Amino acid sequence: MFSITKATVDDCxxxxxxxxxxxxxxxxxxxxxxxxxxxxxxxxxxxxxxxxMNELHHQFFIIYANxxxxxxxxIETVEKDLYEFQKIYSLPSLHGSGIGRFIIEQGVxxxxxxxxxxxxxxxxxxxxxxxxxxxxxxxxxxHATRDFHIxxxxxxxxxxxxxxxxxxxx
Numbered sequence: 001m002f003s004i005t006k007a008t009v010d011d012c013x014x015x016x017x018x019x020x021x022x023x024x025x026x027x028x029x030x031x032x033x034x035x036x037x038x039x040x041x042x043x044x045x046x047x048x049x050x051x052x053m054n055e056l057h058h059q060f061f062i063i064y065a066n067x068x069x070x071x072x073x074x075i076e077t078v079e080k081d082l083y084e085f086q087k088i089y090s091l092p093s094l095h096g097s098g099i100g101r102f103i104i105e106q107g108v109x110x111x112x113x114x115x116x117x118x119x120x121x122x123x124x125x126x127x128x129x130x131x132x133x134x135x136x137x138x139x140x141x142x143h144a145t146r147d148f149h150i151x152x153x154x155x156x157x158x159x160x161x162x163x164x165x166x167x168x169x170x
Contacts, residue, residue: 002102007060007072012049014062015072018089019044022071025092030128035154042150043087058086061110063103070094073103075111078122083111085123100131104138112167119165124148124158132159139163 007015023040031039042048052058056076063071071090078084085107090099111119122143125132136142143162147155 001066002070002099003064003067004061004073004102004106005064007053007062009050009053011060011062012046012053014069015049015060016044016046018069018072018091021091022089026089026129027126030126038152038154039150052086059110060087061106063090063099063106065091065094065097065099071099071103073107075107081115081117081119083115083119083121085121088123100134101138108163108165111165115167118167121163121165123161124156125161127157127159132161135161 019040023044024036027036027039052074053060058074058076061073061075062069063073065071071094073088074086076084076086085104088100088103088107090103108121111121121140123135123140124146125135127145132142140161140163142159144160146158146160148158149155
């Protein structure tokens with residue numbers, strides 16, 4: 001059974017711990033060890049998690065499987081009718097269990113509670129990540145491609161995937 005709670009700055013260490021178990025299995029066959037380490041530091045240092053929460057106003061959530069922290073989601077408001085799922089991750093041992101579907105559905109449900117009317121959700125996914133097929137199955141489509149320089153000579157080679165949500169209240 002899955003559940004979800006809003007995260008706070010007190011959860012930064014928990015998010016870091018989860019990321020340390022998820023990051024390499026997710027990207028180890030796609031990115032070099034050096035890029036993995038660089039990106040992990042860039043996204044998951046305590047200072048950067050605090051910045052994402054406090055300055056960039058990303059809303060983080062912790063996902064639990066049978067009461068055990070097992071994944072996380074962060075959502076950024078990009079503009080008036082556009083949100084971005086910045087981070088959608090679960091422990092590799094739970095892939096195929098329905099946790100990914102749960103995370104997406106809960107993220108959409110949360111946005112529906114805070115945003116009256118139609119909106120769009122985007123996410124970036126590495127073009128070689130097998131999750132591309134999962135996101136398509138969940139209703140996202142390839143909206144664009146992006147090769148984004150992240151520093152140190154590294155690039156994120158992503159699809160920008162998009163889902164339109166018709167949240168019309170009657």
